[in-house]
Amino acid sequence: MLGLWIGETGMKALTWQKKGKITCKSVPDPKIEDGRDVIIKVTSCAICGSDLHLLGGFMPTMQCGDVLGHETMGEVVDVGRDNTKLKVGDRIVVPFTISCGECRQCRWGNWSCCERTNPNGKMQAETFGYPLAGLFGFSHITGGYAGGQAEYLRVPYADVGPIKIPDGIEDEKVLFLSDIFPTGYQAAEYCEITPEAEKTIAIFGCGPVGLMAIRSCFLLGAKRVIAIDTVPERLAMARASGAETIDFQAQPIQETLIEMTGGLGPDAVIEAVGMESHGADTQAQKISSAIMSAVTTLERPFALNQAILACRPGGILSMPGVYAGPAGPIMVGVLMNKGLTLRTGQTHVQRYLEPLLGKIMNGDIDPSTIISHRSANLEDGPALYEKFRDKSDHCTKVVFHPHG
Structure with missing residues (x-):
C-alpha cells in the first residue's frame, strides 16, 4: 500500500563533511526503494555519544555528505507495497540496528548480528570476519544508510524493526528506545x-x-x-x-x-x-x-x-x-x-522494545529527564554537536524536533 506523501526538491539534514566538520545541507528526499520500506517524517531525533566518534574522525569509511543520526522517530508518510505491518499516520520509533527478521541471527534474537542487512557486508567482513547488521548514519562499513538527523528518513525492513507508539505519549519519553x-x-x-x-x-x-x-x-x-x-x-x-x-x-x-x-x-x-x-x-x-x-x-x-x-x-x-x-x-x-x-556487542534493540516501552508507560522510568538542549532547527546542529562534544553549557543530551 502506497502513501500519499510526495517528496519535494530536497530536505534539510545534518551531514558529515570531514573530520571535525558537520554541516546542515539540503539533500535529496528519501524514496521507497524496496517493498518493505517506509518513509517517515522525522518528529524527533538526537545526537548520540557515538556520533561524536564520527565527528572526531574515529570511524573509517565516512564520506563527505553522509547524513548522520541513528536515534530517530517519526510519522509514517509512505509505505512500500509489501509492508503490511505499518500504515500512513503511524508513529514509530526506529531502532538504530537494521535487521531482516529472517536470518539465523535474527531468529536467535541477535538482532545486531543480522547477516543480511549490510549491503557492504563483504567490506565489513574483511575487518570483522563476518558481516553484521546495517546501522543508520554510521559509515559505509555498516551499510552506508542515510541517518535520521534529517526532516525525512527511509526505513528499510520496516516490517521488522520499528515499534508503533500509542497516542498520548510524547516523543521525548520514547525517543531513546531507538538506542540509549x-x-x-x-x-x-x-x-x-x-x-x-x-x-x-x-x-x-x-x-x-x-x-x-x-x-x-x-x-x-x-x-x-x-x-x-x-x-x-x-x-x-x-x-x-x-x-x-x-x-x-x-x-x-x-x-x-x-x-x-x-x-x-x-x-x-x-x-x-x-x-x-x-x-x-x-x-x-x-x-x-x-x-x-x-x-x-x-x-x-x-x-x-x-x-x-x-x-x-x-x-x-x-x-x-x-x-x-x-x-x-x-x-x-x-x-x-x-x-x-x-x-x-552492539545492542539487540528489537529484543527490548516492547518490555521497555511498557516500563515507560507504567511510569517506572522517564528517559527524557536527561535532555538538556532542544532545537526545532537542524541548522543549530553543528553548534550543538560542539557543545555536546565539549560538555559545555551544561550539555548532557541534545534532541531536535525538525518540524517544530
Missing part, C-alpha cells in the same frame, strides 16, 4: 542482576548510556550502583538516579572503590565510555598513555582498563562502550587471571 535506553538496559542485564543477588555495580561513564545503565540496574534490582565520571552535570544526574559517585579527577578510582566496598570490589562493572576515553590514574594507565602517544592509530581503552582493574575476581565486565577498530594496550592478562566474564 535499550543499550543501557542490555548492559545492565549482562551483569546478571537479581534482587536476591544484592549486587554492587560500578559504571564507568555517566553520559546518556551510562545514565540509562544506572537506572536499568536499579530496575533489575541492584543493591548499589557506583558511577564514575568527572563532569558535574553528569555526576549530579547519576546521584539523582540513586547512584553513589566517584569524581575520577578528584579521587583515585581503584582505591576509592575498594574503600566503598569494604575491600570486596564491585560484582560487575559496566564500561560505558568506549574509545577516546581518558583520565588515567594508575601506573598501568600511565604506561598505556605513554605508549598511545606514539601509537596514534589505536583506540585509547583507558576506561576499559580501569574497568578490568576495578571488577572483583570472578565478576562480570559488561562493555556497551563503542570501539571501531584495534585498541591497545589492553590488560588482557588481568582480565584472564581474575577470571572475568566479558560481555559486549
Whole structure:
C-alpha cells in the first residue's frame, strides 16, 4: 500500500563533511526503494555519544555528505507495497540496528548480528570476519544508510524493526528506545542482576548510556550502583538516579572503590565510555598513555582498563562502550587471571522494545529527564554537536524536533 506523501526538491539534514566538520545541507528526499520500506517524517531525533566518534574522525569509511543520526522517530508518510505491518499516520520509533527478521541471527534474537542487512557486508567482513547488521548514519562499513538527523528518513525492513507508539505519549519519553535506553538496559542485564543477588555495580561513564545503565540496574534490582565520571552535570544526574559517585579527577578510582566496598570490589562493572576515553590514574594507565602517544592509530581503552582493574575476581565486565577498530594496550592478562566474564556487542534493540516501552508507560522510568538542549532547527546542529562534544553549557543530551 502506497502513501500519499510526495517528496519535494530536497530536505534539510545534518551531514558529515570531514573530520571535525558537520554541516546542515539540503539533500535529496528519501524514496521507497524496496517493498518493505517506509518513509517517515522525522518528529524527533538526537545526537548520540557515538556520533561524536564520527565527528572526531574515529570511524573509517565516512564520506563527505553522509547524513548522520541513528536515534530517530517519526510519522509514517509512505509505505512500500509489501509492508503490511505499518500504515500512513503511524508513529514509530526506529531502532538504530537494521535487521531482516529472517536470518539465523535474527531468529536467535541477535538482532545486531543480522547477516543480511549490510549491503557492504563483504567490506565489513574483511575487518570483522563476518558481516553484521546495517546501522543508520554510521559509515559505509555498516551499510552506508542515510541517518535520521534529517526532516525525512527511509526505513528499510520496516516490517521488522520499528515499534508503533500509542497516542498520548510524547516523543521525548520514547525517543531513546531507538538506542540509549535499550543499550543501557542490555548492559545492565549482562551483569546478571537479581534482587536476591544484592549486587554492587560500578559504571564507568555517566553520559546518556551510562545514565540509562544506572537506572536499568536499579530496575533489575541492584543493591548499589557506583558511577564514575568527572563532569558535574553528569555526576549530579547519576546521584539523582540513586547512584553513589566517584569524581575520577578528584579521587583515585581503584582505591576509592575498594574503600566503598569494604575491600570486596564491585560484582560487575559496566564500561560505558568506549574509545577516546581518558583520565588515567594508575601506573598501568600511565604506561598505556605513554605508549598511545606514539601509537596514534589505536583506540585509547583507558576506561576499559580501569574497568578490568576495578571488577572483583570472578565478576562480570559488561562493555556497551563503542570501539571501531584495534585498541591497545589492553590488560588482557588481568582480565584472564581474575577470571572475568566479558560481555559486549552492539545492542539487540528489537529484543527490548516492547518490555521497555511498557516500563515507560507504567511510569517506572522517564528517559527524557536527561535532555538538556532542544532545537526545532537542524541548522543549530553543528553548534550543538560542539557543545555536546565539549560538555559545555551544561550539555548532557541534545534532541531536535525538525518540524517544530
